[in-house]
Amino acid sequence: MKSPQDIINHYKERLSMSDQKMVTAKEFWIWTEKAEYQDQTRRARAGEQVRLDILYTAPKFMVDQGLIVDAANTEVKVIEGQTDLLGFL
Template identity: 50%
Template sequence: MSNDMVTAPTQWAWTEKAESENPTRSRAGEPIWPQYQKNAPKDWLDRGLIQDASEVVIEGQASLDDFM
């Protein structure tokens, strides 16, 4: 893993891929470990393990766009 870091516009959250690879420590849609919530290893983003929390889609939750 390289030392390159990426900064999230909001904060980083785990993806479904991360949950499938490590279900005991990563849950899709939940924030990643506190020390990495804003700045995380670029490798995690490149591998699809994290995404910006603003991109998380929670099933059954309505957004403002649903009412416009």
């Protein structure tokens, strides 16, 4: 499995950034579970923001392959409540 970074590097080598089709997010891009599963470096975590260089404008192939989604189109669950030290272990 290739990491999202490997996929980006592959396409950057083949095309210059001006030749790539770029997509702009309404809010910002976040990683999907698919990207987290494929990422061997463990840098992509589902629901977290992508790297700063592609935070607002990213290559279209990443959206097409389901590696990133717009944060405006997702529901974020906020878990409220009290926790104890064992909750962090």
